[in-house]
Amino acid sequence: MLILQVEGMTEALSVRRGRILKHVVEEYVITAQPVSSDVLVRKYVPSVSTATVRNELAALEEFGYLTHPHTSAGRVPSDLGYRYYVEWLMADVGLTETDERLISHQFHQVEFDIGEWIHLAASVLSARVQNPVMISPPVSSVSRLRRIDFVRIGIGVVLVVAMLRSGTIKQQVVRLHDDVSSEALTRLANEWNELLVGRSADELRDAAALSELPDVADAAVRMLDEADRQSVAGSGDVHVAGLSYIAAQPEFVTGDRFQPLVEALEQHIIPNALLGPLLASTGTYVAIGQEHPFDQLSGCSVVLARYGRPGEMLGVVGVIGPTRLPYWRAVPMVGYIARLLDRLIEETYLT
Amino acid sequence: MLILQVEGMTEALSVRRGRILKHVVEEYVITAQPVSSDVLVRKYVPSVSTATVRNELAALEEFGYLTHPHTSAGRVPSDLGYRYYVEWLMADVGLTETDERLISHQFHQVEFDIGEWIHLAASVLSARVQNPVMISPPVSSVSRLRRIDFVRIGIGVVLVVAMLRSGTIKQQVVRLHDDVSSEALTRLANEWNELLVGRSADELRDAAALSELPDVADAAVRMLDEADRQSVAGSGDVHVAGLSYIAAQPEFVTGDRFQPLVEALEQHIIPNALLGPLLASTGTYVAIGQEHPFDQLSGCSVVLARYGRPGEMLGVVGVIGPTRLPYWRAVPMVGYIARLLDRLIEETYLT
DNA sequence: ATTAGCACTCTCGGCCTTACAGTGCTAACC
DNA sequence: GGTTAGCACTGTAAGGCCGAGAGTGCTAAT
Incomplete structure (x- = not known):
């Protein structure tokens, strides 16, 4: 994981606060509704009372990890809250063995063709993360x-x-x-x-x-x-899949929110703009909310990883969606697909 | 133009009724607002009174060419109204000479490559029609x-x-x-x-x-x-461009309207489903509202044409959008692009 | 056939009210 | 000190009401 310098996140949370923040993030990602102390107690921490949870929530808000749409609403994670979650709280689950075998099998079914792999990778990834996916084809720094x-x-x-x-x-x-x-x-x-x-x-x-x-x-x-x-x-022909998922997201019910997103995806600006730093770095890049350089895409998060072989040929695979993204799925899946493409390319083209 | 059998359209309209229907369609397509007798008189037929126009509108509604959202609203064309417009009222404007030269020039700038042409054709077409465009690559009936x-x-x-x-x-x-x-x-x-x-x-x-x-x-x-x-x-890799245009359309402000559209475009079902009849027929195919076989896409119209050379290789180029589509632009443009691709393919690949 | 005039209908925005969800605070408790 | 019950407080969401306005349909006159 590429750890960004984020100001204000020095404060290490107590175990319980961390757990509560984790539950707020996960519950909010799933339900898209502000999370109340009540549901937290009922679903996750029945050992304490709502009042205690409320105190903890207030503290988490104090630190900037949560916000309030209004007084009588539950808590919503802030960008910083998501960042803390991704950095410290997210269980790095990975995929189950059967899942891995299933996906791997699908890839070996298909013609040996980079284009086909990219298509398949995009559709597998977007189906699992339930969000749009973009994959840029591998390019060599110097074509040979x-x-x-x-x-x-x-x-x-x-x-x-x-x-x-x-x-x-x-x-x-x-x-x-x-x-x-x-x-x-x-x-x-x-x-x-x-x-x-x-x-x-x-x-x-x-x-x-x-x-x-x-x-x-x-x-x-x-x-x-x-x-x-x-x-x-980076003007390569980036492949996009799963665009229809965002139409279902509540943050995009209003058209003006997602026109810029569709535009950005159609013009391939995301992978292209981030291609440089990404190709230089290793691991998975997570940009939450305002962290990425695209101000048309405020309120969106991006999870990207490069694939291929440094010095030979590199491409980018990534997920984009609202900040309310299932990071615990997106981060391992993007990593997994990137490594899978690594292997396929290695096996086929670089022997 | 491929003339569909449409029941109820036998009635030929008087000149004035035709003109009024034409203006209603064009005004509604542009403004997306129900058209009142008042604006018709002010903008198009100042020689008569609003009352006269109202009588004509009532008659057109009687015949089924127009509808009423509610009593105190203006008129909106029905599917049949659009059909009549496309069949009889639309001025077959074509493109200006400079436009044609401009577009032709753009194509000759580009690498000689079918993929590139398809990309360019899609972007030119969607920019002109301000609606999403799909182009399927040419396929041979029998690959040689x-x-x-x-x-x-x-x-x-x-x-x-x-x-x-x-x-x-x-x-x-x-x-x-x-x-x-x-x-x-x-x-x-x-x-x-x-x-x-x-x-x-x-x-x-x-x-x-x-x-x-x-x-x-x-x-x-x-x-x-x-x-x-x-x-x-027909599982070819259909290229889609201009998806972001529909996000701006008022009929798609609510996400549930356009999720099916995005899905249909992503899965390429439109050109694929219509490939068969289209390849057999010649000319431009226009399906308005419920006329096409896709019930997920109610309220959408499709303008399609094939390109290529019969018996050798054929592809499909088309526009999709709300029924409130600028047919007078879409129909000639789709035809023009199809013929342009014809020529390019002819020149390059079939010599 | 056309038109002026007018009653009629329906929508839309604003405003108020009520219900309620959920918090924040205080005081008691272990 | 941390935890909790109790309760007042606050902001939203939904429903109802009202007036303004838009546009039609109809009628009677030209």
Whole structure:
């Protein structure tokens, strides 16, 4: 877990206060209703009276972990309260063995294809967390060639298909001034596949200029450049699933709350903006309420983790939802899916 | 335009009634407010009095083209009213020349790649119609091979990359019991690329069984099978854009209205369910309100058109939104985008 | 066929009232 | 000192009422 510096959280809570805060968070996440001293006593701590609980609640509010919608309402966790919960109180449950086996099985059912895995991972994750999920495809810091192919598809029209080390496939049609023969293209492809595999765009540029078909070769280099550019700008085609879950959330019944969220998801700004720090760091990143840099998304929390192999290829998997997020599910699940993707990629593409 | 049989629409309207219905539809689509006789007179037909207009409105209601939320409210078009509008009243404006050139220019800016085109088409279309857009990628009725490649990526692990005539690229990793050499794979690929291009899965099956590497060849055949299966089941990966527009629509302020819509879009049920009839028919398909077969989507309209080349590869492009849809924009735009994609595909992939 | 005039109907916003949920405080208790 | 019963206090939510306003439908006149 990536521990953020959060001011005001130095105070360590007594065991009972911690338990009560935990129960408030979990109850509120489930019911979406302010939690009263009454239900806390009935459901969680029957050994004490409501008055005692009220005293503890007042203290927790004093410290800033809880708030009050109004006098005669129960308590609601503040951002700081959620943060304390995630940092100290959340039972790191993980998944049951059968669950793990079930999910793993699903993945091995599917074609060996990064795109398919991302789809599946997104749908599994969003179903478990009951919130929208985004997964960006893995990108290499520097794209390296694994395999290239040139196909003549018309007079002076050539399709370049490059497979990168990351498993991504790029394709582009090039229009030439003069026609070229299929044979020349095959020769070029063979040459590159024998000699230049594993090279980056920069390393290929010179070879391209000297090659038999500079126009075509140049297009290939530009494709790799493009792939690098995308990975930096993070403009990759992030996959989103489970959007419909937020429509069911009470905090989004009013349209103006969730238009910005849908927009942010459609424009892929979340993983892209956080790609940099995330790729550098390890572990799971949790941003609660105002902690993340997106002020359009106030009242939303984000749980993100990177996957892939540092220095080779990295992607981001994450959950977004209201601050009232089931962190105890989201955090382990995001971590689990990230490690699962790690393994799949390792097994398949990096051997 | 695909004219549906709609009962009760036999009555041809007088010129003035038609004009008034047209104005009611357009005014209501823009303002989302019931239209009163007063604003009709002020904005559109100042030559007559409100009383006259009220008589006409009452007649239109009699015929079933309009309704009344309540006594002291203005008129709202019924599904039948929209239908009459689309069939008879809508000015088939088309796009201005500059618009066409602008859009065409945008498309020629972009990489020659079906995926990119679909993304761009979706974003252009949704921006113009201000409603969500879905585009299914083109699928062939029978997938035919254009190019195939076998790459050894590990011990006994082979990546099969097949490019289909439709421009789609399929990839799959195959695990073999025994290792194979890169040379054998290259031989196989060369052989296929020389002899078997343009073949379907069925036509390849025998050749695969007889080939040097039956396991690998078999995987390739299965990939083509899979592609065919997808095109039939319509489970293709439909691209959706502009979802955030509906959040702004007044009919979707309450979450329960749009959860089913988001769900339907996420699961791609609309283009998939209508794929069959659409691929068989030509022109633009407009389903208003209850006319389409999706009862989760009551109160929604759909404008769809197919694109591609019959017998070769076909896809679907469409707009969805509340019945209060700007048909006069949606219908020509969907048609224009479909024809644009036609041309791009024709130019690039079917030469 | 058109129109002025007017009664009629229904909604919407504001305001008040009541019920009630839940707290905060105080004083007693162990 | 921590815990608890009791109770006053406060803010919300739901229902009812009222007046204003919007827009129609009808009738009778042109």
